[in-house]
Amino acid sequence: MAESTKTGVDLANQDASANGRKPVVVVDDLHVKYRVYAGGKPVKGTGRSLLKRSGGGIREVHALKGVSFTAYENESIGVIGSNGSGKSTLMRTLVGLTPPSDGAVYASSRPNLLGVGAALIPDLSGEKNIQLGGLALGFSKQEINGLRDNIVQFAELEEFIDLPMRTYSSGMQARLKFAIAASKQHEILIVDEALAVGDQRFRKRSEARIREIRENAGTVFLVSHSMKSILDTCSRVIWINKGVLQMDGDPKEVVDAYQETKK
Numbered sequence: 001m002a003e004s005t006k007t008g009v010d011l012a013n014q015d016a017s018a019n020g021r022k023p024v025v026v027v028d029d030l031h032v033k034y035r036v037y038a039g040g041k042p043v044k045g046t047g048r049s050l051l052k053r054s055g056g057g058i059r060e061v062h063a064l065k066g067v068s069f070t071a072y073e074n075e076s077i078g079v080i081g082s083n084g085s086g087k088s089t090l091m092r093t094l095v096g097l098t099p100p101s102d103g104a105v106y107a108s109s110r111p112n113l114l115g116v117g118a119a120l121i122p123d124l125s126g127e128k129n130i131q132l133g134g135l136a137l138g139f140s141k142q143e144i145n146g147l148r149d150n151i152v153q154f155a156e157l158e159e160f161i162d163l164p165m166r167t168y169s170s171g172m173q174a175r176l177k178f179a180i181a182a183s184k185q186h187e188i189l190i191v192d193e194a195l196a197v198g199d200q201r202f203r204k205r206s207e208a209r210i211r212e213i214r215e216n217a218g219t220v221f222l223v224s225h226s227m228k229s230i231l232d233t234c235s236r237v238i239w240i241n242k243g244v245l246q247m248d249g250d251p252k253e254v255v256d257a258y259q260e261t262k263k
Ligand SMILES: Nc1ncnc2c1ncn2[C@@H]1O[C@H](COP(=O)(O)OP(=O)(O)OP(=O)(O)O)[C@@H](O)[C@H]1O
Pocket: 034, 035, 036, 050, 061, 063, 081, 082, 083, 084, 085, 086, 087, 088, 089, 090
């Protein structure tokens, strides 16, 4: 269990505004600071508010500055914001890959990052990679055999499944990875830009699968720069701006406010 995400906590008492809904993730005044070795002399005139010199060549990047929110069961939460605003940092902290410098994340079960990419081997066939990816998700060999046909069909790789994965196009690889990862019913699932890959039709089917995961009592976080994906998939949107939670609420209202600042 990662230290930074505390699971098994009684979250029901954490938020008075729950209205009977079950909270699954509570982010409480979360701060994340990275210490970066800038190398050599300090760079003059960068003047960026995120950067603070803390002596020598070490710089501190205060990537999240007191973010708080509660996520409930069945929600599909879009996370938007400009490049470098802290979205991936927030997601990495939710899954326990990046420790908070201050504050905490409480979760009813461990959030999963959609992706089995790291477990797959390009020289092996799609077939073998389904087994590898399945094992990485914690399935037994028998369970993987049961899921195999659905995964191949979802990825639409029937004709190619015995070929080495390195011979697939990037879209085909992305479909296989998504199909493997989405074969599991995740309780709390984090999808970071995965839908941007693959073609339009596959994106639609991925979105439908995400909705299905949600309907089966899952909670999904979707980080994306595609406002269309966000509006098509999400029931709530969080906008992170320079490490601060700028807005949290109805997808259209938040997306409109965000796009207004881009004009
Ligand atoms: N491992 C790291 N070490 C040092 N600084 C980092 C690290 N990861 C992120 N940062 C810094 O933290 C800030 C937030 O980055 P983050 O990747 O969370 O943003 P983002 O909103 O996901 O951006 P993008 O939309 O470009 O993916 C940035 O200033 C970035 O440079």
